Amino acid sequence: xxxxxxxxxxxxxxxxxxxxxxxxxxxxxxxxxxxxxxxxxxxxxxxxxxxxxxxxxxxxxxxxxxxxxxxxxxxxxxxxxxxxxxxxxxxxxxxxxxxxxxxxxxxxxxxxxxxxxxxxxxxxxxxxxxxxxxxxxxxxxxxxxxxxxxxxxxxxxxxxxxxxxxxxxxxxxxxxxxxxxxxxxxxxxxxxxxxxxxx
Amino acid sequence: xxxxxxxxxxxxxxxxxxxxxxxxxxxxxxxxxxxxxxxxxxxxxxxxxxxxxxxxxxxxxxxxxxxxxxxxxxxxxxxxxxxxxxxxxxxxxxxxxxxxxxxxxxxxxxxxxxxxxxxxxxxxxxxxxxxxxxxxxxxxxxxxxxxxxxxxxxx
Numbered sequence: 001x002x003x004x005x006x007x008x009x010x011x012x013x014x015x016x017x018x019x020x021x022x023x024x025x026x027x028x029x030x031x032x033x034x035x036x037x038x039x040x041x042x043x044x045x046x047x048x049x050x051x052x053x054x055x056x057x058x059x060x061x062x063x064x065x066x067x068x069x070x071x072x073x074x075x076x077x078x079x080x081x082x083x084x085x086x087x088x089x090x091x092x093x094x095x096x097x098x099x100x101x102x103x104x105x106x107x108x109x110x111x112x113x114x115x116x117x118x119x120x121x122x123x124x125x126x127x128x129x130x131x132x133x134x135x136x137x138x139x140x141x142x143x144x145x146x147x148x149x150x151x152x153x154x155x156x157x158x159x160x161x162x163x164x165x166x167x168x169x170x171x172x173x174x175x176x177x178x179x180x181x182x183x184x185x186x187x188x189x190x191x192x193x194x195x196x197x198x199x
Numbered sequence: 200x201x202x203x204x205x206x207x208x209x210x211x212x213x214x215x216x217x218x219x220x221x222x223x224x225x226x227x228x229x230x231x232x233x234x235x236x237x238x239x240x241x242x243x244x245x246x247x248x249x250x251x252x253x254x255x256x257x258x259x260x261x262x263x264x265x266x267x268x269x270x271x272x273x274x275x276x277x278x279x280x281x282x283x284x285x286x287x288x289x290x291x292x293x294x295x296x297x298x299x300x301x302x303x304x305x306x307x308x309x310x311x312x313x314x315x316x317x318x319x320x321x322x323x324x325x326x327x328x329x330x331x332x333x334x335x336x337x338x339x340x341x342x343x344x345x346x347x348x349x350x351x352x353x354x
Contacts, residue, residue, distance in 0.1 A: 170294075189279050190279055191279045199284040199291075
């Protein structure tokens with residue numbers, strides 16, 4: 001204990017005293033350059049882990065959720081615009097994004113220790129995992145949906161009457177948010193008994 | 200003997216040539232699969248549009264399961280979830296405005312009414328289907344029972 005304390009004290013002494021051998025110029029310019037390298041590296045790593053190729057690098061994602069996505073309208077559709085994993089599952093705002101990234105470190109733990117190794121293990125966890133995402137989208141008013149599907153830009157006259165009625169009476173007054181009705185649009189649903197609005 | 204054989208050979212040759220010319224002649228009647236040769240695939244027809252947001256269709260006979268007047272792409276109906284029931288279930292109709300599942304669907308095979316949709320009526324698509332604007336490949340001369348009972352159109 002004492003050894004550690006003396007070590008810390010030595011470090012503190014070095015850090016708190018002005019540099020003897022290095023010029024102020026070296027320190028400022030060097031610090032600036034190092035800052036660019038570190039911040040750039042951090043951002044690059046952040047971007048790299050925010051791609052679909054990274055997400056489906058793990059078999060849990062590739063064989064389960066990604067395989068299911070491929071049959072849905074968010075993967076193939078007439079206009080050819082598609083959503084990738086981070087479009088819906090990673091918030092765009094910096095603080096929210098970092099918060100989600102920190103939560104997602106649990107997924108790295110999971111893949112290293114094989115929490116979900118088989119389809120059956122995934123199906124057992126599916127309701128819990130789905131509930132996390134429903135909760136997240138419910139509390140942020142379906143922000144990730146709205147990044148593409150803007151309520152202001154919806155032309156109700158071009159929607160089917162059924163859709164237009166529902167959107168005008170529930171979405172516009174703010175009574176419901178996207179995820180309340182549109183569950184299971186990109187992945188299969190877990191056992192929905194007990195979930196609000198389902199039988 | 201030789202002469203008979205030669206005659207038989209000639210007749211056989213004639214017959215096969217007739218058969219060959221018949222075979223190579225282009226088919227005059229195209230079946231449902233089109234005019235493509237048997238070994239080839241015919242061109243697939245365009246996928247027709249699903250009728251969406253249309254009014255309810257009149258049933259052609261009283262027992263007909265009503266058609267679905269909207270598209271149901273990607274609707275999940277399995278042991279986990281029934282997306283049809285998320286609007287058409289009794290408790291959901293208030294919010295959705297959708298017609299309720301008929302009370303006959305609550306009956307089990309012994310005729311007992313259950314509190315909810317009977318498991319044997321759970322898979323909606325077994326009877327109810329959406330409609331597409333396809334041209335029927337075969338003409339349909341179905342006659343409505345009303346016009347049979349009342350051919351002159353009197354009410």
